[in-house]
Amino acid sequence: MSETAPTPRLLSPAYAAITVGMCSLIGFVAFEAMAVTTVMPTVARDLDGAELYALSFAAPLASGVIGMVAAGLWSDRRGPVAPLVWSMVLFSVGLLICGTAPTMEILVGGRLVQGLGGGALTVGLYVLVGLVFPPRLQPSIFASFAAAWVLPALFGPSLAAFVADAVGWRWVFLGAVAFVGAAALLVAPSLRGRQTDTGVEEASTVRLVWATVGAIAVLALELLGSARGVAGLGALGALVLVVLALRNLLPPGSLTGRPGLPSVIATRGLMSAGFFCAEAYIVYVLQEQWGLTPGRAGLALSVVGVTWASSSQLQARLGARVSHVRAMEVGSLLVLAGVVSLSLTVWLDGPSLLAGATYVLAGAGMGFGYPRTSVAMLDVSTDSDRGFNSAALSIADSLGAALALSISGVVFAAAERQDANPFLAVFGFAVVLGVLGVVTSRRTAQAR
Template sequence: MSAPATIWGSQYRGATLGFFGLAFMVAYSTAAITTAMPAAAAELNGLPLYGLAFGITMATSVVSMTLAALWIDRSGPQIPLLTGVCIYVAGMFLSAFAPTMELLVAARALTGLGSGLDGVALYVGIARVFPAHLRPKMFGALAAAWLLPSIVGPALSGLVTDHFGWRWVFATVPVLAIVAVALLLHGSRGSGMTGPHPPAKSPTAGPGLALSARLWWKPAWAVVASASVLLLGDASTRSQPWWPAQLVAAVILLAVAVNILLPKGTWRVARGLPSLILMRGLMGTGFTIADVYLPLFMIDQRGLPAWLAGLSLTVGGVTWAVGAWLAGRGTSRPSQLLRWGAAFMLLGMLVATLVLLPGWPVWIAWVGWAAAGFGIGMAYPTQSVVVLGESAPSEQGTNASALQLSETLLTATMLAVVGAVFAALLGLGEAGYVMAFGTACALGLVTLVVSRRAGAS
């Protein structure tokens, strides 16, 4: 009797290395850029645009995620993935040479378009290549791909930023992209990455998730949603006399667009996939807000160098990988992993917030972020496995897109609003940071509540 197949066996080893390499590139760029961005904002006198530099990447990826769902379900994930990598690399190069913060933000918008294509294509590629029983292991391996960049990425990025300048951080990412693409093309040959999958009916597909003719309208509504997020962020600064009308228009347009882009039942917290998709958005948004503003707080208020301020990202990345490894073992039910993950993330964020109090040491934030990373590490791969498992093969692009759209739309919206409020609170000591961390913890609490209805219906 032959040994059971594994992701590292001869049949799947090449594909595993390819997906691992792509995840490694994304992990390094995320950790490095988050650490280097405070220096970029300071040099370009762009601190008021600091939040927008992250939020616009989320906003533009909404458009490419929606297009990816159509493209992948009809032609397979390989070409959309390669296209996304090329766009991502172009955005990184433009960021490295940006002479002003406004142009850096524009380059970040291009990066978002590439990441949106890559994110959806990566998920569907795993579903096409690996059988269902190996997918948890593969998603666990993706989390492990975040481990080394999370350990050395922030510190290395901080050292490069301190000694050579932040521009070199952006310029190194394209090198990793070339290696990752080469590994992926070699490892996924003949594995179903190209060509559409024949339509099939999924007996467990959730309500409102099936591909329909209305999906062709979604790219247009994705553009509306992205524009509304940016309009909302600008209106929140109250820099123009017409900001009230601008705010109302942005909220109305965003509400309509999100209702079309996300599955029915998402905002009603319907049990099953709709709640799971909402949980992904809430969890990712809360974690990202804290993850963005924690290094900035350490530099701005505690006077730490960039390499040491990024240590929270390192600690969180390590425990994220540990949590994903535990989830991939398959010894716990998905519903348990989702609830435990939400609870650990909330606990960790509450502990990390203690660093805002006078007299508390900076290491308390790293302890808290270790718990938060462990929690999201358990929940994230579990969410992906459940969505792919309950999707018909011809609907995997649509449903993977919905999962990521939820996170991206909510994160982009909240980053724009939090960034605008943060800019308004500049000069008031730690008030802006209290607002940012308070928002993150509130989202973590709602995530814990929603987690009880997420998972299989």
């Protein structure tokens, strides 16, 4: 009588160390993300850089694309270990620059360096998931990544507000360096023996060039678009360059929503664009329109983050009972519902509590649909293209959000010049992105 092999689990002896290490790294980086979003309105006021507010969020997302492409090429050739190590170094250097920045311009520069590390980190972790975990555990590990945001979501905004009030906002950045160092110590033992030679020949640097062009064009779009006169026309040229860069960085058909993997990647990009475009302004609008303190305004991020993680756990438990396509459709619809509800609350000047509560729907949508874009991508990837596809998914994610944030900065400035509600204009733009995300999510099934 043969014994049935035990079902593998994330915390079984074969996977426990690497699971704990990867989730710890995600968790510590999450603290930084939540903290920075909470204090950035204060930073912009202190450094007299309100006009660069949107750029401070778009900068790390745009430069992250360069890190993603470099890490993807590197991972396809030698495995994910070296990209992960260098990603943590760059991320820490960026934090140090931000924490000591005397001007908003230098802080944005620090965010660019930080983004290079963050982009490489994302791809390195995704490749490591595909290399280490069997397909049946991949939805669970991505759900665990989302769960690693729970404590940062609960305590990150409040802790950031407390630190900023007690010793200054600079220590929100400087203190995060210690967290990243601690995460590096935890994940290092799990990386031993993971360095590999895949046999893939050296890849062309063309994709890296296009990643750089795309990142610069996204940032130029916000700077030129917010300018008056002839300079503003340069934003159109920057937009054309972004589109050209995306065509060369993503699988063919991603920009037109071709069925299958291209639409999976497009859905990921549009979900991130709509969600993060609105999220970047939640704390800002709660302070400006309703007069909330940074600590109280940051509670909205806490609730959304916990909802994201809970929804992600739900989709993991449902597993194959909900197809990847259905999960992405439901997720996109919930993101759209959250952004529409937030827009209506701002327009009608409803209670501040309602403004934060309505956006919970968007968090639930990201938790339910976002992890499935990763699993759907890995399902159709091989050892030779896993790095490319992981990088493409992350590029759509980051460059989509960066482009949306840059355009939102232009929209915000234009609305202010017309004496219109700039927050309502930005959230209206996020609604358009949400609608496009719903459309592409319905095309994520493989063409027959």
